[in-house]
Amino acid sequence: MEGFEEWKSQAEQWASQALQYIHQIPPNQLYAASGVLLFTILFLFFVRLFKRTKSNTIVLTGLSGAGKTVLFYQLRDGSSHQGTVTSMEPNEGTFVLHSEKTKNGKTKPVHLVDVPGHSRLRPKLDEFLPQAAGVIFVVDALEFLPNCRAASEYLYDLLTKASVVKKKIPVLILCNKTDKVTAHTKEFIRKQMEKEIDKLRTSRSAISDADIANEFTLGVPGEAFSFSHCYNNVTVAEASGLNGEISQVEQFIMEHVRP
Template structure:
């Protein structure tokens, strides 16, 4: 009888250990799932978007290796490379990033959608000197990006990189550009809603005038604007944005 009780105690002890081990594994799996749902899949992709001639490829080259090709580079194909930022080489401050330069031609713009699952941040490049003549085209492209992100689980931040600030008074300020874009997007939102495009027009807060602040509050998409110059290598705000987007090693 004593041997039976001793054996029973051993089996009960083993059962308790197995049960505890099972629940421990279950808890770890649940914690991993929660972390995945909060942060989304890992990725280090930074997209460069914007209309033709804004300077996306020049910024791409400056970020990648510090060159600028005299600011006259034009790209008609998607360019992608995983690299250490030129300003970070030797410092090992952040992990290598995957820079993806999407051409601004209307037939090529939609290709950004294939990269959004791994995207950490979007640099939307604008020619601040030619902004007024391009404002409608800029707003339409940005609207497409925003509505795409609004429907996605991951919502990377967007930097409006108002390029060519080296042109002085000819270049509009980042604050002016942001406010005019808000007005243009509001017009697009109203027009598309009136045409019956349904939920695609619901960005920002319904019933309120569109603003970047409302967009962040309602859809969680943060948009900031900074004046930069690819030609003068004045890209501190761009590299700072990337550092905030890409996790450290």
């Protein structure tokens, strides 16, 4: 008890000295110091919060048959899994990219989700988009023209979702199967999809201003649509899932999940 009384007396003495010191500081300096201290505390809090909540989820999506599942396995273990059939349930896993496993230094595991492209299963996409750090929209460069309209409609719906627009989730349009001689180039695919989306935004806005399927509009009024007009960053790249030529995919992923 004697020790406690001694500690209490010392604490009261320190408090008294601190108050005397504070009273000697001019009010304007005291307010300034308090403001700096408060700003520093808030800044550090938000920095820690941002680091803690930064997502490592990458979503693979696109029409059925575009090669999403092959890409998933290439990224996971370097195997094409050529016997893979069209997915009816999302493939999901958290792992260090196969190409990163042999590198020295810090690597961050990626939470990769392969969402089926069948129209009836697309609502599952909404389960993963709120946590996505990036979206890879896979296009079949070999069979592009017959599927151009459908792929563009799907992409239009993706780019006008509130969960994508508000968080400005980056989107990579990945032209897959470009190793084939008859495959279309990424420049051709980009231009054709821009033209289709330009038609879509005109036709859909004419139907109703309250189109609940699309929460945001695309493009600049009076101008032909370009992906550069999107709220979020949209880029186009090439790959060949079966041959393991996926360096541009890996680069996109690591840019957005790296610690």
